[in-house]
Amino acid sequence: MSTWEFLYNGFLVALQPENLIYAFIGVLIGTAVGVLPGIGPMSGVALLIPVTSTLTAGAPPEEAAASAIILLAGVYYGAMYGGSTTSILLNTPGESSSVVTALDGYQMAKQGRAGAALSIAAVGSFFAGVVALIALVFLAQPLSELALKFGPAEYFSLMILGLCAVSGLAGRSMTKALIMTVFGLLLATIGIDNVSGVARFTYDIPELYQGLEFLTIAVGLFALGEVFKSILEREQNEGAIARIDRIYPTKKDLQESAGPIVRGSLLGFFIGVLPGAGATLASFFSYIMEKKISRQPEKFGKGAIEGVAAPESANNGASGGAMIPLLTLGIPGSGTTAILMGALIMYNVQPGPLLFDEHPQVAWGLIASMFIGNLMLLILNMPLVKVFAKIIQTPPKYLIPIIIAISFFGVYAVQVHTFDLFLLIACGVCGYFLAKNDFPLAPLVLGLVLGPMIENNLRRALTASNGDWSIFVTHPISLLFLVIAILWLLVPILLKLRGKKVVVNEEG
Amino acid sequence: MVSLLLLFEGGLEVSRTFDRIASVLFLLVGIFFIMESRKLSASAYGSEVGPDLFPLGLGILLVLLSLRLMVETFRYPSAEMKTTKLDVKRFGIILLAAILYAVLLEPLGYVLSTFLFLVVAFQTMEKGKWLSTIVFSGLFSSGVYYLYVGLLKGTLPGFPL
Structure with a gap:
């Protein structure tokens, strides 16, 4: 079958009534998650995994996986969009990728152009989503064919590259990021070793034989961690919300933002494909680029529509681009995609080159639903902008206990064991303290998800070579990956030594 | 820049x-x-x-x-640390409530334990407004239970006895 037939079949999957509903719920909840202060895309997706597994419980496994991933991906890009709403209306970015949007977006809102800023952000996000979709269609097949030629040595090195890239860019201290990565990998070794069948680090505690559940740790670290933060630090946004008068942008607005949207989408997409460099960097770089090439750079920071259009397109382009290494290579490049990958594994669907052969319904259904989801976002957001602005005012007194209750329900519904509830609370407390002290959490989750696969490939490679470690450097592709991995760690250190400031990615 | x-x-x-x-x-x-x-x-x-x-x-x-x-x-600059005032009391109560919630979930059942947890948590976040607290907690706990167990045929601990 050709790519187009696969895509056609994907649309058939995505257009099934229940999947349309899932996509709709996904983008709706995602936008709300992005708008609400305190929950970002990562905790939003983590929190919804249990809910989706409940919703899809009755369906056959393949369809359940497709529906679940459609909903979760909807949450992911919905949250990307929702984050911009608070940046523009309140000057408080809902997540780090819309920090730059606030610079010009809030100024526009103060000038009474909030509606135009919000709708340009929606149009930009939609366009970026379509760009990412088209690129995904063209790149998916060749990339997964290439990846099929990889042996265990290449896979091992590629995953090491993925981990190094994420650790190198996460947080301010690389030592801390690496500690979190190694800690995540170590946690993944708890349980029955699936090569030799030996129980490791279980000490006859029956709950540990299965290993620590990824979902419990992710929900605990991200969702509960953030909840504990807002309980302890009494976060409150007292700022007045800007009024929205006119929703649709003027013709001049559209003309001025056409170029930035196209450039932002492309740049965002390519940054998103790189592991480790996520939506935050994408929006940041596209803003700088627009300012550099603008004929009136002095306009920026005073309500230039280009300053909203470019970063908003870029961060959505990046979240689409991040899907490529996840789907074709099975390597998540960011915290959120690591969580999506964990969700797929829960459904027994292994992302990677075989995904397109073994589960075309899931892979192409997801790709097609990204198009439909982005269209929904556009249709949903233009008229509902005022409703979403209301969500910002949800009092935290209701929000915080409800998030805790949903986390408990989700973890218990999937695991049916109180052990996981205690683990959840412990992870929440650890998550708060670690994040507060600049220990990035995304590498830990990434290590936890990738750990078993890295170990399997390492041991398969070493078994094939009779314990000879040189297999990793004599295979050219593997060597190449390792060299890039080392460079990824060394270059920021060298730049820092030369006194340059290094931009870091706060959240995936 | x-x-x-x-x-x-x-x-x-x-x-x-x-x-x-x-x-x-x-x-x-x-x-x-x-x-x-x-x-x-x-x-x-x-x-x-x-x-x-x-x-x-x-x-x-x-x-x-x-x-x-x-x-x-040892190489950190010995700069004055900005100390944010932490609401330890509020956090302590909610943490304790969460631990009790985990302990009591199976013996008391989902609806009762969730209701109790939410009442405590809502009141810790903001005192007063008992009526809305009770109505909201009751709606959430019984709503989730009947949706999940009744409609979706999932398993949650039911009621004691």
Whole structure:
């Protein structure tokens, strides 16, 4: 079958009534998650995994996986969009990728152009989503064919590259990021070793034989961690919300933002494909680029529509681009995609080159639903902008206990064991303290998800070579990956030594 | 551009004490995994590579990294730390309530334990407005239970007795 037939079949999957509903719920909840202060895309997706597994419980496994991933991906890009709403209306970015949007977006809102800023952000996000979709269609097949030629040595090195890239860019201290990565990998070794069948680090505690559940740790670290933060630090946004008068942008607005949207989408997409460099960097770089090439750079920071259009397109382009290494290579490049990958594994669907052969319904259904989801976002957001602005005012007194209750329900519904509830609370407390002290959490989750696969490939490679470690450097592709991995760690250190400031990615 | 960079650098607040404690803890975790993985067999059937190799290597890495972090903490600039006032009391009550919620979930059943947890948590967040607290907690706990167990045929602990 050709790519187009696969895509056609994907649309058939995505257009099934229940999947349309899932996509709709996904983008709706995602936008709300992005708008609400305190929950970002990562905790939003983590929190919804249990809910989706409940919703899809009755369906056959393949369809359940497709529906679940459609909903979760909807949450992911919905949250990307929702984050911009608070940046523009309140000057408080809902997540780090819309920090730059606030610079010009809030100024526009103060000038009474909030509606135009919000709708340009929606149009930009939609366009970026379509760009990412088209690129995904063209790149998916060749990339997964290439990846099929990889042996265990290449896979091992590629995953090491993925981990190094994420650790190198996460947080301010690389030592801390690496500690979190190694800690995540170590946690993944708890349980029955699936090569030799030996129980490791279980000490006859029956709950540990299965290993620590990824979902419990992710929900605990991200969702509960953030909840504990807002309980302890009494976060409150007292700022007045800007009024929205006119929703649709003027013709001049559209003309001025056409170029930035196209450039932002492309740049965002390519940054998103790189592991480790996520939506935050994408929006940041596209803003700088627009300012550099603008004929009136002095306009920026005073309500230039280009300053909203470019970063908003870029961060959505990046979240689409991040899907490529996840789907074709099975390597998540960011915290959120690591969580999506964990969700797929829960459904027994292994992302990677075989995904397109073994589960075309899931892979192409997801790709097609990204198009439909982005269209929904556009249709949903233009008229509902005022409703979403209301969500910002949800009092935290209701929000915080409800998030805790949903986390408990989700973890218990999937695991049916109180052990996981205690683990959840412990992870929440650890998550708060670690994040507060600049220990990035995304590498830990990434290590936890990738750990078993890295170990399997390492041991398969070493078994094939009779314990000879040189297999990793004599295979050219593997060597190449390792060299890039080392460079990824060394270059920021060298730049820092030369006194340059290094931009870091706060959240995936 | 500089101001943009500052946005990313903003709120830099490194706690020397926390990092030192953390580095010691991670060091201990690393040593633990090294010691314990040496008890695992060093080879598997048909392979020279056993289940001990990966955790052993990672344990060593973790030890090295935590030593590096410890060294780094001595180089931190001794700047005055910005202390944010933490609402420890509120956090303590909700944490305790969450632990009790986990303990009581199975004996008391989902609806009752969730209701109790939500009432305590809502009142801790903001005192007063008992009616809305009770109505809201009741709606959430029974709503989730009937949706999940009644409609979706899932399993949650029911009612005591």
